[in-house]
Amino acid sequence: DSGVTQTPKHLITATGQRVTLRCSPRSGDLSVYWYQQSLDQGLQFLIQYYNGEERAKGNILERFSAQQFPDLHSELNLSSLELGDSALYFCASSVGLRDGSGNTIYFGEGSWLTVV
Amino acid sequence: ELKVEQNPLFLSMQEGKNYTIYCNYSTTSDRLYWYRQDPGKSLESLFVLLSNGAVKQEGRLMASLDTKARLSTLHITAAVHDLSATYFCAVDTLVGSQGNLIFGKGTKLSVKP
Numbered sequence: 001d002s003g004v005t006q007t008p009k010h011l012i013t014a015t016g017q018r019v020t021l022r023c024s025p026r027s028g029d030l031s032v033y034w035y036q037q038s039l040d041q042g043l044q045f046l047i048q049y050y051n052g053e054e055r056a057k058g059n060i061l062e063r064f065s066a067q068q069f070p071d072l073h074s075e076l077n078l079s080s081l082e083l084g085d086s087a088l089y090f091c092a093s094s095v096g097l098r099d100g101s102g103n104t105i106y107f108g109e110g111s112w113l114t115v116v
Numbered sequence: 117e118l119k120v121e122q123n124p125l126f127l128s129m130q131e132g133k134n135y136t137i138y139c140n141y142s143t144t145s146d147r148l149y150w151y152r153q154d155p156g157k158s159l160e161s162l163f164v165l166l167s168n169g170a171v172k173q174e175g176r177l178m179a180s181l182d183t184k185a186r187l188s189t190l191h192i193t194a195a196v197h198d199l200s201a202t203y204f205c206a207v208d209t210l211v212g213s214q215g216n217l218i219f220g221k222g223t224k225l226s227v228k229p
Binding site (some may be wrong): 042056 | 129149151157158160161204206210215218221
């Protein structure tokens with residue numbers, strides 16, 4: 001158990017709908033990352049937040065958005081869903097600052113999204 | 117654009133044998149990660165390598181980093197069935213701070229008795 005909690009674990013929804021994925025980082029971790037894993041694209045970085053602020057952005061579609069709240073949990077919102085959005089969405093967390101010893105990035109169990 | 121290439125992508129080996137997985141990356145980075153993933157499961161952190169010449173070992177796995185060659189290796193010693201999984205290397209694109217990890221395609225390892 002990495003300590004990163006994601007809900008829901010599985011989600012089936014229809015095209016055109018909107019879903020929200022939730023993530024609670026490990027205790028003490030300030031950085032939250034979102035990744036998408038699919039068979040054709042592999043593991044892709046979507047976005048990173050550090051202590052409530054967006055820090056880095058990857059291949060995140062305009063239909064997707066995220067935020068990190070004051071209690072450090074994060075939500076990934078996916079809207080106007082398409083069949084191709086079906087994937088495993090991971091949240092990860094880390095301390096966030098370089099401390100010289102190397103910050104491990106811990107991944108949650110993922111949220112399986114199926115768009116039908 | 118940073119690219120991360122792993123090889124081989126598929127590896128079938130017998131128990132007791134040794135083998136190496138290679139991870140090449142295309143631009144400067146000061147941080148390289150190795151992860152293990154079982155089917156349908158999360159990514160388990162194995163190693164974080166920070167500097168040139170870094171070597172870390174855990175059980176039958178040993179990882180090394182050559183930043184000049186932009187190459188990391190994951191060496192498996194005397195493989196056992198429990199090591200069967202997909203192994204990913206990932207490179208951090210932000211220098212001096214953590215940020216966007218670019219992952220390789222993964223090496224699917226199957227250890228047969």
